[in-house]
Amino acid sequence: MVFHSEYEPVPTLSLPIHDAVLGRAAAYGDAPALVDGAGELSLSYAQVDAFHRRVAAGLAEAGVRKGDVLALHSPNTVLFPIAFYAATRAGASVTTIHPLATPEEFAKQLRDSAARWIVTVSPLLPAARAAAELAGGVEEVFVCDAAPEGDGVRSLQSFLASTAPEPEVAVDPAEDVAALPYSSGTTGVPKGVMLTHASIATNLAQLEPFIPMGPGDRILAVLPFFHIYGLTALMNAPLRQGATVVVLPRFELDTFLGAIQKHRINGLYVAPPIVLALAKHPAVASYDLSSLEYIVSAAAPLDAALAAACSARLGLPPVRQAYG
Template sequence: MPHRSPFPDVEIPDLPYHEHVLADAVDRGDALALVDGREPGGTRVTYAQLDAAVRRLAAGLAEAGLAKGDVLALFSPNTVAFPVVLYAASMCGAVVTTVNSLYTVDEIATQLRDCGARFLVTVSPFLDRAVPAARAAGVAEVIVCDEAEGHRSVPELMASTAPEPRVSIDPATDVAVLPYSSGTTGRAKGVMLTHRNIVANMVQTQSAVRLDPGAAVVAVLPFFHIYGLATLLNIPLHVGGTVVVLPRFDLERFLALIQEHRATRVSVAPPIVLALAKHPAVDRYDLSSVRIVLSSAAPLDPALASAAAGRVGCRVIQGYGMTELSPCSHVVPDGEENPPAGTVGKLVANTECRVVDPATGEDTEDVGELWIRGPQVMKGYLGRPAETGATVDRDGWLRTGDLGRVDGDGHFFVVDRLKELIKYRGYQVPPAELEAVLLAHPGIADAAVIGVPNGAGDEVPKAFVVRGEDAGALDADAVIAFVAGRVAPHKKVRAVEFLDAIPKSAAGKILRRELRARERRAAAG
């Protein structure tokens, strides 16, 4: 029997995404919306300025040819320009695909080709990757947020005197954002999130957690990741918060900004919780304003959460979601002071969850796969109807690939996962992608990749490799270097073991469970 959210259903505004986020921006006037947090005295943007910038850039993009249904790729670290581009493109009726700022040329080009991007917006330090990737994918134009010779810039487009675009958008069916996710298995796929998906999840999440108007959040999680986009951009700007932007994680600067802006809620991934628990720099800053640290994007060890909570003097809680859920389905409510250790919380409003025995397909009171249904469930995977059908059934239930349980009070716990995806520092690392890279090596006959614990509450990719006839003196260091030169840093293989054969089923599927069992036996001595 499905479990339902303990919160009353909320009404979902029938609005385009950008209109919902910026609904009260003009009325907030000189209230501070964005701060460049890289150094003291960084650029500050008021709500009135943000609203005006979005409208002017939308006019410039429309004049440049961006039309409803076009895809604009946004390849950028966190900057104050990021939301301006994001919402301006949405105002044009375009789809924004966010690109991981660590991606290599080949990885960028693959995503651009897959989604058919027409424009690529980036920053000048990224042009060495953006330009060749755009050329390889047939992208019409590369635009920079700052300045670079030979490229139009965001400020130039904002100088347009063209009228604002007036585009008819159907929130229920029109796609707003196209992040890429590997889902439960396989390579990265474009996750089609409609305007309604995103707006729905904003109001659903706000049924359980509240950010006060004027409160500051320090945006250290990347905006290209759905977790950062939702919790550190969309919701704070909708409620009238101040988003203090950091382009990359620097612990000292992060702590200084929390102290300076008196942040009350901190959204992070487990590696930052580890730093809060153990790094000596924490003691040098006043973090007394922090009431809640929310960790998501990967499982958080309860002992680590307790250690961080004791050191900072606040609650450290978890949430649960995935890109395909826009992203949130579970969170510990603000008013719950003593949730059980390890829980990812309760279902947000308008959400149902089944706990399904993978062997029988029947609901179970024990551990089973979590299936989610609600208005935040994605429209589907771009151009992949088979994968969409394998993930979302005809009744709208999304199979998460995660194994969990629920207690009598409606607290959910994620205990394991069916899916093969590796989570490293909150980033998704699809084994199939690394296996494809490994098999491109002339000295490798076969390969498989799994995630193995690294002792810090995280996983690292480990490759099992079968040497080919031409392997020569191929060793672990050579394998690691080969992969490192072809993938983003978070996808690097960090351990290698050579085997005579990769365990596979009769159908040829890699039996990763056998490799994981092998690792457990080795760890046990």
Template sequence: MIYKSRHPDVDVVDRPVHEWVLGDAARRGTKPAMVDVTSGRTVTYGELADLVRRLAAGLAAEGIGKGDVVALHSPNTILFPVVLYATTTVGGTVTTLSPLATPAEIAQQLIDSEARLMVSVSALIETARAAVGVVRRLTGRDVEIVLCDRADGHRCVLEMLDDGDVPAFELDPAADVAVLPYSSGTTGVPKGVMLTHRNLCTNLEQLNCLHRIDEDDRVIAILPFFHIFGLTALVNSALLRGATVYVHARFDLDAFLTSLERDRITHAYVAPPVMLALAKHPAVGSLDLSQLRRVICAAAPLDAGVQAAVADRLGVEVGQAYGMTELSPASHIHADGNRDEPVACVGHLLPSTQARLVDPDTGQDVAVGEPGEVWVRGPQVMKGYFGRPEDTDATVDAEGWLHTGDIGRVDDDGNWFIVDRVKELIKYKGYQVAPAELEAILVRHPGIADAAVIGVSDDEGNEIPKAFVVPMTGVPISAAEVMAHVEGQVAPYKRIRRVEFIEAVPKAASGKILRRRLRERERARP
């Protein structure tokens, strides 16, 4: 059956994302938009709008225009939204890069996205230079690096500000891509997710119907802006509604707790590891968090006990949300004030959103009350994967249903629960880890004949990558050597955390790895 949202539909928003988000910025004038918690530097809404306008003119003067891709390689900074919205103002697309990514990973995304310009920071300059060097070696193409701060040999984006005009062009919000984050989707290697202006703006309106923030709110920004959860909650949504965002360049628990109290934070958006700290850290009990009203957790499954403990300890409303990059990113959220929602549920369907629960083997809808793969349809479904029509067709079917790869169920009150995953993707502390990517690296080692990777639970309940390795006959190799081989080639969150040597990787006749058998093997352990 088709499940429909209990909430009235919203109108599709066919507006450029920069216009939609910053439409009231001039009126808000001197109200703080973003505050750097380390330096105290503040950008007001009026300054933000002015910086976006002038940087857009500067980008246009550099020849960046409609359809061009700018790669944003940065931790959270108060200039992040300036680069984002200036790029979309000239008709360009922003592809976001993880600050933890290796040069090889960055180079692959720069090549795949066809990025013309890379914006980084001085702390990451050596990685950025190495990545651009790989692009030059493989393609013969140069990608200029400009910085949000300063370093010898590179321009700062503030030096690109221009008081000229942006050339007129036609933007189609329904078709033109605003952001191109990379996701592994339900399987495979990272792919560019094409999110249009319509996708982003309409999803903001869908969320706003169930979860509101306003101009009096203060939002703490510890989630990375490059991740679609952080980009939506802490940049697009917060700035659209006129909140003040307290920007943390990286997560530090002490700084996070200090900021919660000192900055009188009203809304916190977090991933499960932070929830665990809020539930157990002794310092939390001594803080004055009387201003904190709402905590939303997403990006990975949250233990029901931890959710209940945080709600009880802080005396605030705690809820979850669900989605994926391919959903711009949200399809479900805990509605404000709905304290009767059971813990561990991910809330209700957003307005204008439909869902099905489908048997992943038969493709038929499961019986009411039974778990099945979650399929979602709505205006937030991505345009597709950039340059990968076959992958797009495998994820979004001809009727517009996006097959999430997650197993869910829904109760009689319309509360949704995510209970398992069909997809192979590993979620390590909210970060996506694609087994296929790690397997490709593993088999390059001369001492490894074959390998498979699955997610297993560690002692703290986190999902971690474990490698099942078939050693090359007569070639001695240790678990430490296997882990070190991968560590040097991937971001920290993608590292192999456990290794088991086996005689053969179980595979189907087609050659596909039968990860289900490996998971059964893991579950059978004492």
């Protein structure tokens, strides 16, 4: 039996994901797109658009071709989206790797996804190299931050000076895989989930009426981009709508609360353990969280009493839940 929604069907958004998200970047121009919540770096929409195109050119010059798989192995940084959209613009599919994966776990995903390229960060370079050695078939390992002195590894940042032509790759949004995240393995071994450009883009269109975001909104990205929740709700969706994404590499309560206060965050996308902290932890009282307008919880079921306690403490509308 097929169950149909009471709402009108969402038309398929048949665009490459880099165009679905960054197609309006020029219009947003100098508005802040990505902000390092634990540092000082900030990138405007114009910079994100220009930088991902130059990195795509550098990747294409290095040999990345349509049909290749690139493994993106990084905690949340302002450069994660640059690497992701550059890879898809160069024609690759991106498989996202848990930054704390062991070399053996990493290598298993590399083999299963047939990844030929790795982008990591300097602190995780030894694990990425070990995984590449175990898996075989990896052409090159890049870093997206500053390359270690004398190590011989290339940084994506060096591609910003590339004069290579921007790749013009014919993408079939309905058939070509944009992202290849892996399931957690709840019902067996982790499995690669083949998400086409159109499926991700159409999901973004589905989400727009749920919580409209736009210029001036400030979203805190503390949940990982490598997971589909973070990739969709904290990276693709706000950047498509012109909001500012404040990026944190991990959840630490005081850093999290301090970022809300400092950056005047108005939208939070979290998981139930963070809702619990907001509802119960005494540290919350030490921060000004008055900028918050809504909270969305997903990734696991949220207890109704806990949701109500969080909303009451912060003076917010009911915590929304998402799943699926």
